[in-house]
Amino acid sequence: MNSAIRRLAVAAIILMLALMANSTYLQAFRANEINGRNDNNRVRDSQFSVNRGPILIGSTPVAQSKPSNDRFKYQRTYPSGPVYAPVTGFYSYRFGRGGIELTMNSELNGSDPSMAFRRIIDVISNRPQQGGSVTLTLNAAAQQAAYKGLGSKTGAVVAIEPKTGKILAMATTPSYDPNRLASHDSAKVDAAWKSLTEDKDRPLSNRAAQELYPPGSTFKLITAAAALSSGKYTPETKVNSPAELPLPQTTVPLVNEDGKNCGGSNNATLTIALRYSCNTAYGSVGLALGPDALRDQAAKFGFGARPLAELPSVATSQFPGDPNEPQTAQSAIGQFDVRATPLQMAMVAAGIANKGEVMKPYLVQNVKTPDLKTVSETKPESLHQAVTPQVASELTAMMVDVVNNGTGKPGQISGVQVAGKTGTAQTAKDRPPFAWFTAFAPADDPKIAVAVLIEKADIARDDIAGGRLAAPIAKSVMEAVLSQ
Amino acid sequence: MSIASTSVIQIIPRTRRGVELLLLVIAIGVSVAAYVNIGITVENEIPASTGYYAAGISLLALIAHMALRFRAPYADPVILPCAVLLNGLGVAMIHRVDLGLTAIGRTKGVPFAPQQITWTAVGVVLFLAVIIVVRDHRRLQAFTYSLGLAGIVLLILPLVPGLGANVNGAPIWIRVAGMSFQPGEFAKVCLVIFFAGYLVVKRDVLTLAGRRFLGLDLPRARDLGPILVAWLVSLGVLVFESDLGSSLLFFGLFLFLLYVSTERAGWLIIGGLLFVGGAYFAYLSFGHVHRRVTDWLDPWAIDGGQVKLGLMGQAWGGILGRGLGQGHPEATLYANSDMIISSMAEELGLTGLIAIILIYTLIIERGLRTALGCRDIFGKLVATGLAMSFALQVFVIVGGVTGLIPLTGLATPFMALGGTSLVANWAIIALLLRISDQARRPQTPAAPVSDETIAMAVQKQ
Numbered sequence: 001m002n003s004a005i006r007r008l009a010v011a012a013i014i015l016m017l018a019l020m021a022n023s024t025y026l027q028a029f030r031a032n033e034i035n036g037r038n039d040n041n042r043v044r045d046s047q048f049s050v051n052r053g054p055i056l057i058g059s060t061p062v063a064q065s066k067p068s069n070d071r072f073k074y075q076r077t078y079p080s081g082p083v084y085a086p087v088t089g090f091y092s093y094r095f096g097r098g099g100i101e102l103t104m105n106s107e108l109n110g111s112d113p114s115m116a117f118r119r120i121i122d123v124i125s126n127r128p129q130q131g132g133s134v135t136l137t138l139n140a141a142a143q144q145a146a147y148k149g150l151g152s153k154t155g156a157v158v159a160i161e162p163k164t165g166k167i168l169a170m171a172t173t174p175s176y177d178p179n180r181l182a183s184h185d186s187a188k189v190d191a192a193w194k195s196l197t198e199d200k201d202r203p204l205s206n207r208a209a210q211e212l213y214p215p216g217s218t219f220k221l222i223t224a225a226a227a228l229s230s231g232k233y234t235p236e237t238k239v240n241s242p243a244e245l246p247l248p249q250t251t252v253p254l255v256n257e258d259g260k261n262c263g264g265s266n267n268a269t270l271t272i273a274l275r276y277s278c279n280t281a282y283g284s285v286g287l288a289l290g291p292d293a294l295r296d297q298a299a300k301f302g303f304g305a306r307p308l309a310e311l312p313s314v315a316t317s318q319f320p321g322d323p324n325e326p327q328t329a330q331s332a333i334g335q336f337d338v339r340a341t342p343l344q345m346a347m348v349a350a351g352i353a354n355k356g357e358v359m360k361p362y363l364v365q366n367v368k369t370p371d372l373k374t375v376s377e378t379k380p381e382s383l384h385q386a387v388t389p390q391v392a393s394e395l396t397a398m399m400v401d402v403v404n405n406g407t408g409k410p411g412q413i414s415g416v417q418v419a420g421k422t423g424t425a426q427t428a429k430d431r432p433p434f435a436w437f438t439a440f441a442p443a444d445d446p447k448i449a450v451a452v453l454i455e456k457a458d459i460a461r462d463d464i465a466g467g468r469l470a471a472p473i474a475k476s477v478m479e480a481v482l483s484q
Numbered sequence: 485m486s487i488a489s490t491s492v493i494q495i496i497p498r499t500r501r502g503v504e505l506l507l508l509v510i511a512i513g514v515s516v517a518a519y520v521n522i523g524i525t526v527e528n529e530i531p532a533s534t535g536y537y538a539a540g541i542s543l544l545a546l547i548a549h550m551a552l553r554f555r556a557p558y559a560d561p562v563i564l565p566c567a568v569l570l571n572g573l574g575v576a577m578i579h580r581v582d583l584g585l586t587a588i589g590r591t592k593g594v595p596f597a598p599q600q601i602t603w604t605a606v607g608v609v610l611f612l613a614v615i616i617v618v619r620d621h622r623r624l625q626a627f628t629y630s631l632g633l634a635g636i637v638l639l640i641l642p643l644v645p646g647l648g649a650n651v652n653g654a655p656i657w658i659r660v661a662g663m664s665f666q667p668g669e670f671a672k673v674c675l676v677i678f679f680a681g682y683l684v685v686k687r688d689v690l691t692l693a694g695r696r697f698l699g700l701d702l703p704r705a706r707d708l709g710p711i712l713v714a715w716l717v718s719l720g721v722l723v724f725e726s727d728l729g730s731s732l733l734f735f736g737l738f739l740f741l742l743y744v745s746t747e748r749a750g751w752l753i754i755g756g757l758l759f760v761g762g763a764y765f766a767y768l769s770f771g772h773v774h775r776r777v778t779d780w781l782d783p784w785a786i787d788g789g790q791v792k793l794g795l796m797g798q799a800w801g802g803i804l805g806r807g808l809g810q811g812h813p814e815a816t817l818y819a820n821s822d823m824i825i826s827s828m829a830e831e832l833g834l835t836g837l838i839a840i841i842l843i844y845t846l847i848i849e850r851g852l853r854t855a856l857g858c859r860d861i862f863g864k865l866v867a868t869g870l871a872m873s874f875a876l877q878v879f880v881i882v883g884g885v886t887g888l889i890p891l892t893g894l895a896t897p898f899m900a901l902g903g904t905s906l907v908a909n910w911a912i913i914a915l916l917l918r919i920s921d922q923a924r925r926p927q928t929p930a931a932p933v934s935d936e937t938i939a940m941a942v943q944k945q
Contacts, residue, residue: 002856004744005868009852012875016845019879020838022888027798027834034799039787042800042815 038096048072048093053108053131053370055088055100057138063088063101065131068184076182082175083147086156086206087138087311087363090178094186095193098204100134100363102312107132107367107375114367114375130370137166137365137378142448145480146171149473154456155435156207158346159477162446164380165350165359167308169450169477170343172207174199209307209314212339213453216425217277218436219334221348224270224398226297227285228391233270235394241268241281247326254283254329257424274398275406277422279333286332287325294332295319300386301348301358308343310363317344334425346451349438351384352399353419353446356392358383400443408439411471413479417443420474422467432456437470441478448481450474497926500561501553507565508545515541515572518808522580525809526587533597537579540601541572544608551615556921560854563920566847567898567913570840571607571906574899575600577813577820577827584814596820596901603903607910614914621919625862628681635674636717638667643724656725656893668721668730669895669908672737672873673915679738680865683745686710687861691746703750711751714738715758719766726772729880729894733873735759740872741865744855780890790817794826794885798837805833820901822893825885844878844897847871851916857923867919870912 035043051074055063062084068075076091078084089099097105106112110119110131122129139159146157150173159169180192196204205211227233241262245254262268262278273281286294298304298319306316320327320337330336343361351358360381367375387395399419402408408420420439427433435457440449452470516538523531531537545568552559579597586594618624624631641658642648649659657664683690690707718735721727739755766773783791793816800811813819813827820827829837851871858864877894884891895905 001744001747001861001864004747005852005855005864008740008744008868008872009849012848012852012872013845015875015879016841016848018888019841019882019886022883023798023829023834023837023841023886026795026886027801027829027837028803031799031802034796037784037796039784040796040800042793042796042812045812045815046800 047109050109051130053133056133056135057140070184078178081177081179085175085178086172087170090181092181094189103310104134118369133368135365136363139168139481141480142169142477145476149476153454155454156342157452158208158342159448159450160346160350160361162350162353162449165361167361167363170208174201174203176203209311209341209343212315213434214425215334215340215345216423216436218345218421218423218438219338220282221421222298223282223286223332225387226289226293228394229387235271235398236269238267238269239281240284241273241278242266245280245283247329250326254279256280271398271401275401277407282333283329287329291323291328300384301351302344308361315341317341342451342453345438346449349440350449351386352392352395353440353449355389356385356387358386396443407467410467411439411475413475416441416482419443435469437474439474448478450477499557504561508549511565511569512542512545518576522809526583548608548611551612555615556917558921558924559917560850560920563847563850566843570898571604577824578901581813581820600901603906607907610907611910611914614911618918621863622860624677625681628678631674632678635671635678638671641667656727666904669904676869679741680862683741684862687745711755719762722766729892733876736876737869737873741869744868776890791891794823795887797826797830801830801833803834805831805836823885824896824899825882848875854920854923858919863919870916
């Protein structure tokens with residue numbers, strides 16, 4: 001009997017060892033993952049009692065914690081609410097976090113390893129944990145102009161400093177007030193969450209970076225870039241630009257927006273074709289280049305990769321995988337399955353503006369401890385040389401022509417040379433087209449590149465065109481930065 | 485004494501009561517320190533109830549210790565201090581959760597800690613009763629069938645209309661005179677004694693070689709009776725009382741004792757297969773079992789789920805814990821009962837949890853050591869059964885809380901809030917100590933052996 005009891009004793013020890021091993025796995029190895037969960041109220045409770053650091057633009061907070069004497073010690077507030085909401089995100093007890101509040105959470109609450117030393121000092125000196133501050137690259141004037149310009153329309157604006165990749169503005173409408181989600185009154189927060197998530201216009205979504213749209217004619221910049229880079233074209237090369245371009249394998253031809261040929265010519269130059277945004281011209285260029293050349297050029301501007309890790313769920317812009325010939329022609333003018341975010345199109349303009357070099361976009365300028373020691377400072381980083389400086393300057397000249405003589409006239413700024421491109425992307429028949437405008441200024445020494453998308457506006461369908469609807473917004477955003 | 489007698493080498497059995505006293509002082513010291521620590525962290529002062537708590541736990545431990553000194557002087561010296569430490573830490577944590585619940589405005593039933601101290605007193609009284617009344621554990625063998633019947637009756641009591649009470653979704657409680665009891669806790673003790681008594685008598689029949697199959701000595705079909713009955717009864721508990729944990733506990737205990745008494749691994753294999761079959765059947769057939777399993781496989785799916793909240797508490801505790809009074813154990817449902825291990829892991833960390841598991845391991849291994857040293861088969865089986873009941877119970881509840889296996893509603897021995905379980909565990913500890921006293925007691929000295937007898941014995945060889 002004793003041998004059987006001994007075996008049971010060993011079995012009992014194995015059971016206990018299994019418990020210890022499993023707990024070790026849980027508490028030592030999986031703990032971080034579980035603590036980081038959005039639905040972890042326990043961790044949030046403790047974080048709500050921390051003096052969370054502010055999110056700043058310059059020295060002005062756009063998110064800050066104020067002492068509170070209800071359930072929690074601090075109340076998170078957003079002084080300009082909806083204007084910065086797509087970037088700051090929200091900080092809610094029940095519904096987690098979004099935006100910078102989510103991605104920079106450990107820096108803001110002071111638990112980041114980079115602040116470990118400071119935290120140890122706090123513990124020793126019996127001071128409560130205090131979070132660091134995050135300074136954004138946003139430009140307050142540009143952001144305000146963008147939000148105001150969008151007004152009651154549904155759309156988004158992204159502005160980038162071409163030389164660095166700093167994001168100067170990122171606005172989306174309809175937006176939401178993060179204060180409603182940060183409230184300590186859980187019934188009010190529940191109601192706000194319900195109305196925001198059930199809203200058909202999805203105010204919680206950051207249209208500037210999280211949603212993909214057909215880029216329409218603004219994609220012609222990439223087709224033009226591919227053409228010029230191939231060495232077979234110059235801005236003066238004449239291309240096939242009839243009123244209707246018959247496409248192989250289909251009976252549906254490619255047509256120009258106005259149903260006519262390109263500025264009175266069936267053989268317009270690339271510059272003229274861009275000036276009037278001729279579909280047939282760029283469709284035939286796209287066919288001649290083939291889908292791989294277009295895709296490669298798009299990838300050099302950032303398509304196919306996720307930009308901006310500083311925001312959650314940023315969408316990856318796409319060029320279709322294996323289009324046939326009619327699909328390639330459609331893709332070359334930004335239709336078919338080409339999808340891009342306003343952020344991506346701003347990167348295209350910024351890349352052209354910066355002599356062909358696309359800079360990695362970023363939102364966080366620096367992180368500082370509560371006693372203002374810099375923990376980290378973002379340095380500009382090059383993403384790709386998308387086109388040669390020569391091609392970039394040719395494209396710039398073509399875009400200047402668009403603004404001076406073509407569809408981009410509403411983007412003109414007196415005293416400053418603007419380079420731009422309009423776009424009007426058809427979607428479904430029963431939905432209004434999307435209006436685009438992407439531009440940079442001054443053309444000879446760009447300070448700002450911008451992309452504007454209008455998804456929906458309360459005007460007649462025929463009036464929707466990138467030039468008329470989106471260009472004035474881009475203009476006001478550029479003016480806001482240039483007048484500083 | 486003559487000089488001749490000194491030539492016989494004598495091992496002097498030692499009672500080790502002094503060691504026990506020292507360990508008790510440490511156990512009480514740790515418990516009181518935990519209690520004071522909680523008070524200082526949460527309320528910024530040494531709690532006023534410290535005196536009550538310290539005096540209560542010291543007095544109870546001392547009474548138990550004195551009972552052993554006088555009535556079971558050779559009892560194992562480690563088991564009692566382990567039990568006192570677990571009980572003391574349990575009360576401290578229940579007090580901690582009381583403070584947490586008050587802080588978030590959930591005051592129903594709070595404070596629970598004084599209740600638990602009262603139940604500890606009842607438990608120690610039962611401990612005394614067992615030590616004093618049961619002079620020799622072998623006498624219990626006479627009550628084999630009555631205790632077996634009592635065990636079954638206790639098991640089905642909760643199903644009696646008017647008596648049964650459904651607490652937290654499992655109808656395993658009875659309510660008498662406004663108080664709730666979980667009769668299954670006592671059924672466990674009764675059934676262990678019944679199994680032991682039954683197997684002492686039947687082990688020869690069960691050991692008879694049956695057919696040899698795949699290198700295993702399988703028992704004869706008709707000898708499979710007892711195991712099938714045990715299997716069906718445990719399935720019954722599972723079906724009618726939705727009590728997964730007890731069902732596993734009863735069946736497991738019977739299987740272990742069957743294995744020890746017959747030393748035939750074939751029983752374990754047959755039993756294991758029956759268990760797997762039964763568990764799979766239960767998984768397919770019963771909603772509550774199915775829910776437990778899905779909750780185990782994906783604890784994150786259920787908003788506010790017990791397992792999920794517990795895992796978050798444990799993760800929040802990490803390796804060294806938040807510190808007593810600095811976590812949020814009250815954020816977990818049943819933080820002072822089912823999930824008390826998670827509360828411990830949150831505030832004492834992985835380090836504290838492993839220490840607690842080791843204390844349980846000590847009790848289990850000391851119990852099995854008692855079984856090894858015990859000179860009668862009945863005592864061996866009872867000690868094995870009681871020790872393994874701890875092992876199974878700790879494995880099932882701690883494994884459930886830490887996400888190793890599906891969570892089932894078993895009490896964490898000595899720690900969890902709940903009178904019945906605490907009192908029953910004190911009775912179990914008393915029985916184990918009683919058996920260990922017999923095991924460690926010196927043999928009744930044999931009649932003096934003369935040199936001539938030895939000489940004759942040598943010549944015969």
